[in-house]
Amino acid sequence: MNALPPALLAASLLYLDQYQNGLMAAEVESLRTQARIYANGIAEAAVRPQDDRMVLSPDAARPLLRRLVEPSPNTQAKLFDNNGLVVADSRLREGQGGAIVSEPLPPPEPRRIFAGTLAGLYDRLIGLFPRSVRGASGRDGVVVDVNPDAPSFDWQPDLGPDRREELRIALEGGVNPYVRRTADGRLLVSVAEPARRGNQSVGIVLLTREAREVDQRLFEIRFSVLGLFALALALTVALSVYLARTTATPMLQLAAAAAAMRAGKGRAGSVPEPLLARRDEIGVLARDLQDSATALWARIDANERFAADVAHELRNPLTSVRSALETLLRVEKPEDQKRLLAIIAEDAVRMDRLIADISDSSRVDAELSRTASEPVDIGPILSALAELHQATRKENDPVVALEAPDRLVVRGVEGRLVQVLRNLLGNALSFSPPRGTVQVRARPTGAMVELTVEDEGPGIPEARLEGIFDRFYSERPSGEQFGKHSGLGLSISRQIVEGLRGRISAENRRDANGKVIGARFIVRLPAG
Template sequence: MLRRILLLNALPPALLAASLLYLDQYQNGLMAAEVEALRTQARIYAAGISEAAVRIENDRASLVPELARPLLRRLVEPSPNTQGKLFDNTGLLVADSRVREGSGGAIVSEPLPPPEPRGALSATVSGIYDRLLVLLPRGFLGQQGRPDVVVDLNPNAPSFDWQPDLGPERREELRIALEGGVTPYIRRTSDGRLLVSVAEPARRGAQSIGIVLLTREAREVDQRLIEIRTSVLTLFAIALVLTVALSFFLARTIATPMLELARAAVRMREGEGRANSVPSGLVARDDEIGVLARDLQNSASALWGRIDANERFAADVAHELRNPLTSVRSAIETLRRIENPDQQKRLLAIIAEDAVRMDRLIADISDSSRVDAELSRIISQPVDIAPILSALAELHNATRKSDTDPVVELEAPEDGLVVRGVEGRVVQVFRNLLGNALSFSPENGKVTVRGRPTGAVVEVTVEDEGPGIPDHKLESIFERFYSERPTGERFGQHSGLGLSISRQIVEGLRGRISAENRRDADGKVMGARFVVRLPAA
């Protein structure tokens, strides 16, 4: 995680630094300005020499070397980093600003000033920059491994291998130079000098009398570039330090908490930390890590709650099955000892009833254990509960065994009761509620079913006219194997799982189910009311 954070955070400044270090456009602009300035200077020198260092004979002008040499030196003298050469029409060198006549007639050559010494920081930056250029596509100034490179700043000008030193043997280059078509020549020497050379013809009227060649060391270009590179690399170093620091900070605030959450998950899997499995510091955070920590803690609590519920369920199942089995066992043992046919028939009837009771109990237990798993696999779909309620009401009213049995009345719109759920399970909820209400209703009683949409929820109530529910049992009735039997009903007709299964289904569909008592104006209990709220589709 830390390596990925470092890589992602360092990549943008690295790309920025690489793009800024590649300064071809800026270098080309500086060199273009340098060439134009040097070319203008060469034209001025050529014009001055063509006026002051020529001899006119028979309307033809020719150079006077004795006049041209001191004049060229005087012209170039204000520019210490510039060397000027003057060639005649045949390509012979006439004058050189760096060559003068010394004492005793000796010829003295003055080299260009040595390169200015670089500071330690500039040398370091240049070294880093030169190494980076090996990895980057390079422009004409980066080709330090090839000192003899002609740079064509004018795409329409002819390109040829022209050298600064002209001679009679280079007739084609000489002709081009006399016509003013020479391409500027830029090179970097082995000692790191950046040299720019231009040639301009010296004309007297329409007649060419020679060629002025100027070579200047472009120190300002290198200085500006090194300043920019120094600034870029310094900013990059600062950005890199900040990036590394921020990466470690992000690692401490993201990666480390994630590892702590992973360790907490391992402890949960191994059964450790039943309560407060996740460190409290992570749970108290207000960011996404805190949300994840709280969700993990809630999931762990829900998981432990589910485990505890399963343990209680297993104990309750064993207890509920033990009662009919004990009854069957006692009846069988008694049956072996008696010979009275009537008593034998009565014992066999008890055994049959207990067998039916165990079958009903096992079916309900199986159904209860499948509810959660089934709801977690099935995707909720829109279900219209209006026809479901109507069908259940009509089915009961059409199959009443006697006229004194309770009736079911439905008060619900024909449409608009569409919820998100699983149709089969929704039917089971309302069938359980109706069966529960009918079992507690007196003779000639009435069970009323009402449905209505209330915003984002569809509410369905099932009301009966029975004895109601003890106030302290309004929640207990939804527990497994709880059964509040109607007066006169035979034992074993209810498993005590119907309401528990109904709550499992409703809550699995992200709804709510509750129970309350119906009371009159005097506060007398008139029956029970079950309220189911399911999310509308």
């Protein structure tokens, strides 16, 4: 947006050059036509015969040339003979006492005060740089002469007998237009045309005219460019202020909000509400920053709860060990001592398992954030787990039935996916009745891959369908030895699945009468 006004200004400057070229071409063509008219008139009315040829008559040429130039006050005409000598000059007249005087240039037209002031400022500005005149191009090629030291009364270029080559070219009609500026800044244009009587050249007419119209039109265009520049400057300033208020200032506010979050302030919401309500990129950034802060605070709260849960879970076996040790010191029967030592050993194993699961749970998020997901074929993994169970199962153990294609690719981390599948399969086997069936299915569903693990156990309490994924929650089958599970298996599985941009859920299986006939765990992962 800031580049638009300067681009318009540059286009205007380009148009100024083209416009100046057009004006100069028109001025040259007009002056050349006028010179041809003068030359033809002099060739017809100001010549006399001499030795079988026609020559100029100075007495007839001078008044005729002055009469021809009289309607054009800004024009000077000179008439040269074939030898390059001046025969007549429209600016020379006879003064008092018979002296020959040269008429001065007409004074420039007065400009209005405001326009004149601007023109003066502009002239002083461009006066700091070398002055130049850009002339017309093409067949009307202009000879450019920049000579600020030339006297202001010297209107025309020299075309005397000492410049033989230019004289010869002028007699042939091939002299290019000649443009120059005087010391006082006047723009002068000169053209030369031969005066012919039949096929014979009798002289050369040199016309010089001050191109006031060109300068006036150029000044008007420059004034327009100045106005356009002022408009562009105003637009640029306005756009800069607008961008500062809508972009730079909000970015500083977001930086201040981030600093407040880093300092632990603004837990409820550090980002200003007006930024959150914006519908542009700043609003998107503000909402993302607020969401990140919310997620960070949630993670801190979760870590705090996790630390409290860990302390609570470790306190139970430690309390049991301490009680057993205190009792051990007081009993004397060997049988009671062995039983107490067995309790201590079980609690030690329980604490070891608990610490290992806690360590694994604490590493999951960090490991998934460092490891890039890659395509993983879970078909062979499911087949290997089913074959492993079949090879190690006892006679009354449940059977694993697998329904999955040979190749089914998801995006994830292979080791962690194996851990999830083993947790779900082990959980289903532990709840299934003897000789029951655990059904494992996998199928693609659009951009996701769906895996289901079904058992024939007692199902899940309806109120705990979500709570079973909480840390340290344990809902074990009746008769299972206490302390064999830490209650972190399903929690770790949810951490892994959600870290891989998937979802895991649980529901009860029901028959036609609505009776619970088992549990079903559903895992959805992005397809690879």
